[in-house]
Amino acid sequence: MTTDTAVRDFHPRAHAALNNPQIRANFRKAMDGLMSKRQQAFEGWALDTLREQGAKARLRALAKLPELLEQLETQLTANGIQVHWAESPDEACRIIREICEARGAKSVIKGKSMVSEEMHLNAYLEAHGIEALESDLGEYIVQMAEETPSHIIMPAIHKNTGEISELMHHKTGTQRSQDVEYLTASARQQLREKFMRADVGLSGVNFAVAETGTLCLVENEGNGRMTTTVPPCHIAVTGIEKVVEKLEDITPLLALLPRSATGQHITTYVNMISGPRQPEERDGPEAVHLVLLDNGRSDIYQDDELLDTLRCIRCGACMNHCPVYTRVGGHTYGTTYPGPIGKILMPHLIGLDEGRHLPSASSLCGACGEVCPVKIPIPKLLVRLRREAVDGDQLHPSQMSGHGVKRQRFEVMIWQSWAWLNQHPRLYRLATRITTRLRKLQPHRLGAWTRYRTAPRLAPKTLHEQMSERQRGKPLAEVKR
Amino acid sequence: MTARQRILQKLRERRGGPLKAPAADLAIVSERDWQPEEKLALFTQMIESVQGEVHRVDRTHWCDELASLLAQRHIQQLLIPRQHTVGQQIRDAADQAYSAWPRLRHYDQTIEQWQPELFHEVDAAITSTRGAIAETGSLILWPTQDEPRLASLVPPLHIAVLEADQVYATFHEAITTQQWANGMPTNALLISGPSKTADIEQTLAYGVHGPKALLVLILESSAPDASYKDNIQ
Numbered sequence A: 001m002t003t004d005t006a007v008r009d010f011h012p013r014a015h016a017a018l019n020n021p022q023i024r025a026n027f028r029k030a031m032d033g034l035m036s037k038r039q040q041a042f043e044g045w046a047l048d049t050l051r052e053q054g055a056k057a058r059l060r061a062l063a064k065l066p067e068l069l070e071q072l073e074t075q076l077t078a079n080g081i082q083v084h085w086a087e088s089p090d091e092a093c094r095i096i097r098e099i100c101e102a103r104g105a106k107s108v109i110k111g112k113s114m115v116s117e118e119m120h121l122n123a124y125l126e127a128h129g130i131e132a133l134e135s136d137l138g139e140y141i142v143q144m145a146e147e148t149p150s151h152i153i154m155p156a157i158h159k160n161t162g163e164i165s166e167l168m169h170h171k172t173g174t175q176r177s178q179d180v181e182y183l184t185a186s187a188r189q190q191l192r193e194k195f196m197r198a199d200v201g202l203s204g205v206n207f208a209v210a211e212t213g214t215l216c217l218v219e220n221e222g223n224g225r226m227t228t229t230v231p232p233c234h235i236a237v238t239g240i241e242k243v244v245e246k247l248e249d250i251t252p253l254l255a256l257l258p259r260s261a262t263g264q265h266i267t268t269y270v271n272m273i274s275g276p277r278q279p280e281e282r283d284g285p286e287a288v289h290l291v292l293l294d295n296g297r298s299d300i301y302q303d304d305e306l307l308d309t310l311r312c313i314r315c316g317a318c319m320n321h322c323p324v325y326t327r328v329g330g331h332t333y334g335t336t337y338p339g340p341i342g343k344i345l346m347p348h349l350i351g352l353d354e355g356r357h358l359p360s361a362s363s364l365c366g367a368c369g370e371v372c373p374v375k376i377p378i379p380k381l382l383v384r385l386r387r388e389a390v391d392g393d394q395l396h397p398s399q400m401s402g403h404g405v406k407r408q409r410f411e412v413m414i415w416q417s418w419a420w421l422n423q424h425p426r427l428y429r430l431a432t433r434i435t436t437r438l439r440k441l442q443p444h445r446l447g448a449w450t451r452y453r454t455a456p457r458l459a460p461k462t463l464h465e466q467m468s469e470r471q472r473g474k475p476l477a478e479v480k481r
Numbered sequence B: 001m002t003a004r005q006r007i008l009q010k011l012r013e014r015r016g017g018p019l020k021a022p023a024a025d026l027a028i029v030s031e032r033d034w035q036p037e038e039k040l041a042l043f044t045q046m047i048e049s050v051q052g053e054v055h056r057v058d059r060t061h062w063c064d065e066l067a068s069l070l071a072q073r074h075i076q077q078l079l080i081p082r083q084h085t086v087g088q089q090i091r092d093a094a095d096q097a098y099s100a101w102p103r104l105r106h107y108d109q110t111i112e113q114w115q116p117e118l119f120h121e122v123d124a125a126i127t128s129t130r131g132a133i134a135e136t137g138s139l140i141l142w143p144t145q146d147e148p149r150l151a152s153l154v155p156p157l158h159i160a161v162l163e164a165d166q167v168y169a170t171f172h173e174a175i176t177t178q179q180w181a182n183g184m185p186t187n188a189l190l191i192s193g194p195s196k197t198a199d200i201e202q203t204l205a206y207g208v209h210g211p212k213a214l215l216v217l218i219l220e221s222s223a224p225d226a227s228y229k230d231n232i233q
């Protein structure tokens, strides 16, 4: 499934997922585990203070974003890393293809990179005759299954061991087995051969430090280190918001990211890259490139409220704690980034028109905002995007491109009449009085609202009537349903 | 205009106007009040919780300890640094030993010249460290020409040598004390345990791409031996 085009089909997919007990069980089990591990990992921490500092470190970077991007470029260039800028995913894909072609590269091995998913890089490279192979175990599995990741940290979380064993058996000839160690060891062997032969290694970036010109990558498997060390050329891709000012700034973020993501105190590897192989060195890539991708981020940057979206460090905690995500799974969203972060980010990347269902696919329970390590007020942003979609506030005119896509004449008419009525007290009283008298005629079905709920019933008398009766000493009329 | 100019201009001409940068207060990730022995104990506890194996050894005979650990694991080929004291001491010990040592190898060539051997034949590598972090159970490595990047990644067993008095409380303390911001190496690493994955149904499996096992030898001494310490910086 290549997705972004099918975002509109959210509802049918959600129903299909809700009716699939296997998917629901896989996600439920995984999310329960992740939530409790996260909680344990923060035991003994003044979590709110830590999150505050995480948010501030990100905000410090955003406040000086253009200057820091320039500083990053200067430092990286001085260190021997080439920097490229791309406004769109297509442009980023083209830059990467040109680097590959200039080296005569035929094969690219990849570490985990959500930005490369955002660019649909694999399909692009394959179409241009360059093999692109995922090496993160979860991504490897998802690529074999010709699917997309269903979670930003654990791409293959929607599959259980049996399904993975069957898949590996069909695609690589591995024996069927429930033994995870055996399956992992098989993948290790298959991928090591690929690492030895790959022409280019492609990775994402977790933090780019402007002060020192350093690319930081966190990971557990070691495939990120292999990707950035074994092939003769390393290309890193990242969004323009990933920069931080000082090396010191990564300390609160590094304390938050793995604990929020998987409940680990730290990942197995923190890989800090500040340059290609030097003449006296014996390994490492001889060329290192960084591709900085905008893709809608500079639009988000314009708005004081939406700006918070750019603080995200892609930990996935918001999806792990989301009751909607847990029930419908990652693929239902049809977007590169699923779950709460996807709902506030994707509308900027694919347009509010295409992503119109995303901000509404939430119960606004608030769990995402409570766990977010950089304190992104996700529920508030969801409401903002809903408002943008219907142009729902005259005092705060919509700002996003594509705003108003969900505005409906009929709905607007109802709200306008309601507003008008509220400004005319006599008519208001009359109208509510008539309505209560006609309560028998009230329909039982009220569109989407009553699909899973019973309709609220009108009271037999208006509040005004009831209050004046009470003042006259009459007991309140019992409300009949 | 180039993409670069357009992006930067758009960021500069921000509709909402300039933003204020909040000040940092990193006490929460830096202020710890731990004694050396506490730090050692915490480091050990943390790295063991992620499958690292820790041995505290006396520096006068750490190579004997190493020899027996290697023998237990039937290691055939051990990659050692050529210049660093760790390598020198192992070579000396192996020369004098009556019992068998694995074949000692050095990373003398570029990776291109011996990639198949490193990937298929070397089954353990030993490296020095630039210290460790107690709070997270992490080793600090700055690969060098003598101890290149892949030494701690490709062989199935990685053995790291750590000086007992080089354990920092936090990552913040390590980078400020060692003044990392003044000059980063081409590659700096924190390593916390052997390589692992939980990508198959949340089940932990070790050694997915990197080492399957990580041994940490913590060198201690009642009377500090200057010769090793001079070299570790």
Ligand code: SF4
Residues within 6 Å of the ligand: A311, A312, A313, A314, A315, A316, A317, A318, A319, A340, A341, A368, A371, A372, A373, A374, A375, A376
């Ligand atoms: S929005 Fe917050 S919780 Fe969600 S992925 Fe980003 S940083 Fe993590």
